Amino acid sequence: MEKSYKGNFYKNLNQSFLKPRYLLFIEDEINPTLNRYIIENYEKISKAVESKEMEFIYFPFISKATNEFIFSLTDFLKYKHPILYSFNAKEIKNIIAFLISSTEPLEFYSIVLKEIGLSRIEHSGLIRNFEGAPEFDSKKKFSFVYPSGSTYAEYEMFFESFISQLLIPSKIPQTIFYQLAEESKPNSYDADWYFSKESNIASDELKLLIDSFQKEGKYALLADAVMYMLSSLKDNQPEFIKKVKPIIEHKQLLDTDVILSKIMVDNHYNIFLPDFGNREIKMHALPKSLYLLFLRYPNGIRFKELYEYKKELLEIYNKVTNKYEKEEIVRAIDDLVDMTKNSINEKCSRIREAFVSIMDDNTAKHYYITGERGKPKKILLPNKLIDIRY
Numbered sequence: 001m002e003k004s005y006k007g008n009f010y011k012n013l014n015q016s017f018l019k020p021r022y023l024l025f026i027e028d029e030i031n032p033t034l035n036r037y038i039i040e041n042y043e044k045i046s047k048a049v050e051s052k053e054m055e056f057i058y059f060p061f062i063s064k065a066t067n068e069f070i071f072s073l074t075d076f077l078k079y080k081h082p083i084l085y086s087f088n089a090k091e092i093k094n095i096i097a098f099l100i101s102s103t104e105p106l107e108f109y110s111i112v113l114k115e116i117g118l119s120r121i122e123h124s125g126l127i128r129n130f131e132g133a134p135e136f137d138s139k140k141k142f143s144f145v146y147p148s149g150s151t152y153a154e155y156e157m158f159f160e161s162f163i164s165q166l167l168i169p170s171k172i173p174q175t176i177f178y179q180l181a182e183e184s185k186p187n188s189y190d191a192d193w194y195f196s197k198e199s200n201i202a203s204d205e206l207k208l209l210i211d212s213f214q215k216e217g218k219y220a221l222l223a224d225a226v227m228y229m230l231s232s233l234k235d236n237q238p239e240f241i242k243k244v245k246p247i248i249e250h251k252q253l254l255d256t257d258v259i260l261s262k263i264m265v266d267n268h269y270n271i272f273l274p275d276f277g278n279r280e281i282k283m284h285a286l287p288k289s290l291y292l293l294f295l296r297y298p299n300g301i302r303f304k305e306l307y308e309y310k311k312e313l314l315e316i317y318n319k320v321t322n323k324y325e326k327e328e329i330v331r332a333i334d335d336l337v338d339m340t341k342n343s344i345n346e347k348c349s350r351i352r353e354a355f356v357s358i359m360d361d362n363t364a365k366h367y368y369i370t371g372e373r374g375k376p377k378k379i380l381l382p383n384k385l386i387d388i389r390y
Contacts, residue, residue: 004157005125007145018112018129018142023049023166024057026109026144027124034124034147035060037155045159052166059108062222063100070097077223082359083259085277096226111225116142123147126162191339192303192373198345199352199369206353258363264387265292269320276359281367283354285321286332287347291379292316294369298383300376303344307337319390348377 018024025038038045038058049056062069074093078084084092103111112127113120121127125146147158186193261275269292271281283291293313294301301309313333323329335343348369355364371377379386 004148004154004161005145006148007125007143018116018127020129021054022057022128023054024112024127025059025125026112026121026127027106028109028121029124030106031124033150033152034155037152037159041156041159045163048159048163049166052163053168054166059105063103063105063108067097070100073222073226077226079358080223080360081259082261082273082276082279082363085273085279085358086275087277099226100222108225118142189340189342191342191344194342195303195345195348195371195373195377198342199348201349202353202356206357258366260363260366260381260385262385262387263295263367263381265295265390267390269316269390279358281354281358283350285317285323286336287350287354289313289317289320290336290344290347291351291369292320292388294377294379295386295388298378298386300371300378302374302376303339306339306344310334310337313337 027034039060042058042061046056070093074089074096077092077096116127121144123146125144127142127144129142145162147155149155149158191198259275261273263281264272264274266272269288271283271288271291273279273281290313293309293316296312310333313336314330317329317333321329332343335341336347337344352364352368355367366380369377369379
């Protein structure tokens with residue numbers, strides 16, 4: 001197929017919300033014919049891009065988003081930025097809907113260029129962050145391609161030619177465990193040895209939730225773009241900022257650092273996140289008992305020494321559980337502190353799931369039990385943010 005496009009490559013010094021899986025249409029001034037081609041062939045283009053495991057983003061369609069899309073985007077934003085749980089859901093939805101619908105395409109494109117660090121582009125075309133892709137050049141992070149012609153037929157050739165030659169981005173997993181060499185498995189089961197693997201096992205329900213977020217590229221792009229737009233509005237649109245000031249200034253919402261909530265355990269052993277809308281973290285009695293034990297010990301506990309805390313675990317579990325059979329309670333704790341059984345890793349997995357089900361792992365990892373093999377396992381949340389009242 002004849003090559004029907006031209007292109008440039010750009011370096012970028014900023015971390016960008018334009019991730020490698022997005023192929024974003026962008027322009028410096030409206031090209032009516034090219035936009036008409038995209039509108040009339042949007043489904044065809046999207047499916048072709050999806051075949052390359054990427055997502056085609058055309059902002060004029062997003063700016064006319066349905067209420068259902070806005071609700072989904074709001075949920076995604078709260079998952080990525082759990083501080084938003086502390087705000088009224090309707091208020092957040094209305095602000096997001098207003099922000100997206102009131103942003104013209106050229107305004108959005110200028111926001112993207114500013115965030116990337118480019119002053120302007122000369123054409124209408126497709127921009128992509130190809131870091132992590134097979135053709136990645138570490139010195140140049142972004143590619144921008146545009147049609148070499150200007151007719152409807154040439155635009156069709158442009159999309160078909162360019163998309164057909166796209167290489168699928170590398171699949172980089174969210175969590176990667178590195179080791180210097182392959183280690184021999186122990187002869188018998190050792191809970192500490194298997195901790196890093198088994199404590200990260202997610203239920204089918206949680207996998208579906210995370211997969212749905214990862215697959216909805218428009219949510220991810222728009223969520224990060226909305227946060228960036230809110231940050232830009234501080235200086236650029238003082239009238240609008242009066243309406244959203246409580247949202248963007250509350251507890252330094254737009255800080256680059258992860259925002260953490262205090263964790264509070266009340267006198268009924270219920271666990272809450274006061275700064276995240278007082279969300280309750282619900283767990284079954286045994287993982288909750290284990291979690292409450294680790295909250296008491298900010299320096300952590302080695303798995304091989306967990307049996308030394310059996311009496312304390314029994315005391316907590318007796319208060320948390322609704323079971324009354326003493327033998328059943330003792331057996332559950334015996335299994336939990338026995339490193340030749342996987343009970344401890346199963347409970348750590350359920351603890352992790354309780355947090356990851358409502359927040360991104362980037363935030364959740366401060367709350368669940370983690371640690372390296374052979375070293376104390378601990379909760380990374382600073383001790384000053386732990387409030388135990390029972």
